[in-house]
Amino acid sequence: MKYANWMKNVGEGFIGEMLRAAQNPEMISFAGGLPALELFPTHELQDAFQKVFEEQGSSALQYSQTAGYPKLREWLASQHQRNERLARIQEVIITTGSQQGLSLLAQTFLDPGDTVFVETPTYLGAIQAFEGFRANFQMIPCDVEGIIPSELERALQHTTPKFLYLIPNYQNPTGKVMGLERRKELLKVAQKYDLLLVEDNPYGELRYEGESIPHLVELGEHVVYLGTFSKVLAPGLRVGYVLADEDIIMHLEQTKEGVDLHSNNLTQRAVYQYLKQDLLPDHIQKLRQVYDVRRKAMVEAIHTYLGEQIEMVVPSGGLFLWGKLSGVQDSFDYVEDMIKQNVLYVPGALFYADGRVSNEMRLNYSCSTPEVIEEGIKRLAKGLRK
Amino acid sequence: MKYANWMKNVGEGFIGEMLRAAQNPEMISFAGGLPALELFPTHELQDAFQKVFEEQGSSALQYSQTAGYPKLREWLASQHQRNERLARIQEVIITTGSQQGLSLLAQTFLDPGDTVFVETPTYLGAIQAFEGFRANFQMIPCDVEGIIPSELERALQHTTPKFLYLIPNYQNPTGKVMGLERRKELLKVAQKYDLLLVEDNPYGELRYEGESIPHLVELGEHVVYLGTFSKVLAPGLRVGYVLADEDIIMHLEQTKEGVDLHSNNLTQRAVYQYLKQDLLPDHIQKLRQVYDVRRKAMVEAIHTYLGEQIEMVVPSGGLFLWGKLSGVQDSFDYVEDMIKQNVLYVPGALFYADGRVSNEMRLNYSCSTPEVIEEGIKRLAKGLRK
Incomplete structure (x- = not known):
């Protein structure tokens, strides 16, 4: 019995390990990308499931179409502009969370050894999804707005990747935002080289400062856009598109x-039932307010307890704060100490497709109250002193 | 922009096409593998979802463990013997339907060009799942009990496959059952050649005649067993393991x-909530009674309206009847005529991994009443006379 060769390249299932460790009630986890459980619109979703059972009964439990529940696809299409028209239902497929979107794209596009361009650093779940289809990664240099178009062009002169994967809004892990002009420049380069862009946007609605910027998929051609309800509704439902x-x-x-x-038929119908009542915009407002308070609490606690020990990027949206440790070579070295302190973070190395050593760490602030955030940062400071 | 090479080998998404065509209300579909919607325990499942919302609230909507909801995994482990002990939770993973189990196995085991052994014919969804990972197929000759051990041994002398995929109970598409002695012989060959067996058992509980036979996974080593709630509970929930x-x-x-x-967290908890009330055994009894009546109705209608035109295998369980058309070379030739007659079947060729011409057809009897079955077989007879 022999597993496929690529399995050797997979790490130890770090996301899964963090999800497990995070279940220890003593643990303060800044490691996950968990939205705040206490903010889920649980009653409204309960009502939505009830209503689907009452009005649609057994048909919600039968096999259904691969592309997804048509009314949900229609609703999603209606939310997106494409070249000055609304998107069409045929341009939308429902996925089992955005993670499945990444995996389906990899399976659909990649032959073994094909190259994928990614940001430096990038979402570790995307690395995992693409590794499952034997991708070669090329990391494109980034500045404060993400991918640098001239660097992308230089890379394209030597390599033809299947696609470039990027997160323009509140990037995971860095929290960076790509401005409108940069988006247009990027699209120009992509068009010139017939490059497919994969635009992942799980956090775009979680904006605490600044204005909304049009998506790449709304500004140009050859863009694959990934959306999800995991961050604005509830991740356990696994509904993305x-x-x-x-x-x-x-x-x-x-x-x-x-x-x-x-994907789950009943759940798709319940999500549509929720959406058609137009409850989402107010819910998102609430999320923004609460997460903004937590973001500020983390920034303040870091100033107070870590001071010069960490150089941070203050995010204007999303779920994460990205910090660089001073006087430390490898942030992996502190993981064990931190687990003893009952605090979790994700070491920066995991977000680099080449697995380089990194003194960075990703901290999530969305799923802890300000008090817990303060206590967690105190523990971090204590762990770093060891 | 270029898709992965394997995409060319994929058919036209026949399962999806059938699911779509089956939504025409005039259509009598014997094509799907749909369980009977009117038999779903919809009220009990509604109660289960309600109860999860009431008792577990938001935690049922949060991210959860990759391997699945622990209580559901525990329950499933408790249902299976392994070498005279109960299975353990670490031996169970929850999947998004059994289809995902097939795809995960392919991704985990197959390098491009690896060989998979399959029955002749086999489940077309398995062919699709394995094609997505560039499998080579070798079809092992079968008799009335499925895989012939001597033929398997002969094949193993020339080729080392990653695994043998088979459906021992009420095989899809043929309805065949592998007897206990045959299972033991098969395990002996597998052990001799260190061959991994993938035992898919979606229909085992739908038994209308004869006794239950132990699963391969209960009888020997190196067996991967796939189970699902799609046929005994509801497929739209997408819960397999x-x-x-x-x-x-x-x-x-x-x-x-x-x-x-x-996989969907809420749904896993609701399925567990249903299961722990011990409602499933009675529900399965009900399914058996109703499906048995439908099976007999189809057999009788075929005798009445098709007579010598079709040579059928009368199944003792499961969802399908397998028939061979007399005086016909390719059952694909009649698909268009049948759609005009508003009746659907699956042409036999789709179940052969080598895509050979076949005069066979698979007919599903579980999702139509006896009256509809009779009408559908009349339409089939009419279509065949064209």
């Missing part, structure tokens, strides 16, 4: 048919 | 982390 050209969606559908036939 | 050695489960978990992080 991909918006892209119809031909790409048809191919993703073909892939998904072999992968899981379709 | 894999039972295997702990090391295999850990690898599947690693793969699943990149693929969709975890």
Whole structure:
């Protein structure tokens, strides 16, 4: 019995390990990307499930279409502009969370050894999804707005990747935002080289400062957009989607048919039931207010307890704060000490596709109250003194 | 922009196409593998979801463990014997339907070009799942009990496959059952050649005649067992599982982390809530009674309206009847005529991994009443006369 070769390259399932460790009630976890459980619109979702059972009954429990529940797809299409028209239902496929969108894209596009361009650093779940299809990674240099177009162009002169994966809004892990002009420059380079862009946008609605910026998929061609309800509604429902050209969606559908036939039918209907009551905008306002307070609490606690020990990027949205440790070479070295202190973070190395040594760490502030955040940062400071 | 090479080998998404065509209300579909919607325990499931919302609230909507909801995994382990002990929770992973189990196994075990042994014919969804990971297929000759051990041994002398995929109970598409002695012979060959067996058992509980036979996973080593609630509860919930050695489960978990992080948390808890009330055994009894009536109605209608035109295998369980058309070379030739007659079946060729011409067809009897079955078989007879 022999596993596939790529399995050797997979790490130890760090996301899963963190999810498990985070279940220790004593632990303060800044490691996950967990939205705040106490803010979930649980009653409204309960009502939505009830209503689907009452009005649609057994049909919500039957097999359904691979591309997803049509009314949910229609609703999602109606939320997106594409070249001065609304998106069409044929341009949307429902996925089992955004993570499945990443995996389906990899399976649909990658032959073994194909190259994928990624940001430096990038979302570790994307690295995992693409590794599962034997991707080669090339990390494109980034500045404060993300991918540097001239660096992208230089890379494209030597390598033809299957796509460039990026998170323009409140990037994971760095929290950076790509401005409008940068987006346009990037699209120009992409068009010149016929480069497919994969735009992942789980955090775009969680904006605490500044104005909303149009998505790449709304500004140009050849963009695959990934959306999700995990951060604005509830991640346990596993409802995400991909918006892209119809031909790409048809191919993703073909892939998904072999992968899981379709996503949970009942849940898709319940999410649509929730959405059609137009409850989401107010809910997002509430999330913004609460997360903003937590963001500020973390920034303040870091100033107070870590001071010069950490150089941080203060995010204007999203779930994460990215910090660089002073006088430390490898942030991995402190993981064990921190677990003893009952505090978790994600070491920066995990976000680099080449696994380089990093003195950075990603801290999540969305799922802890200001008091807990303060206590957690105190523990971090204590752990760092060891 | 270029898709992965394997995409060319994928058919036109026949399962998805059938699911779509089956939504025409005039259509009588014998094509799907749909369980009967009117038999779903919808009220009990509604209560289960309500209870989870009331008792567990938001925690049922949060991210959760990749391997699945621990109480559901425990319950499933308790249902299976392994070498005279009960299975352990570490030997179970929850999947988004059994289809995901197939896809995860392929991703975890297959390098491009690796060979998979399959029955002749086999489940077309398994062909799709394995094609997505560039499998080579070798079809092992079968008799009335499925895989012929001597033929398997002969094949193993020339080729080392990653695994043999088979459906011992009420095989899809043929309805065949592998007897106890045959299972033991098969395990002996597998052990001799260190061959991994993938035992898919979606229909085992739907038994209308004969006695229950122990699963391969209960009889020997190196067996990966796939189970699902799609046929005994409701497929739209997408809850399946894999039972295997702990090391295999850990690898599947690693793969699943990149693929969709975890399956729907709320739904797993609701299914467990349903199961722990011990409602399933009575529900399965009801399914058996109703499906048995439908099975007999189809057999009788075929005798009445098709007579010598079709040679059928009368199944003793499951959802399907397998028929061979007399005086016909390719059952694909009639698909268009049948759609005009508003009746659907699946042409036999789709179940052969080599895509050979076939004069066979698979007919599903579980999701139509006896009256509809009679009408559908009349339409089939009419279509065949064209």
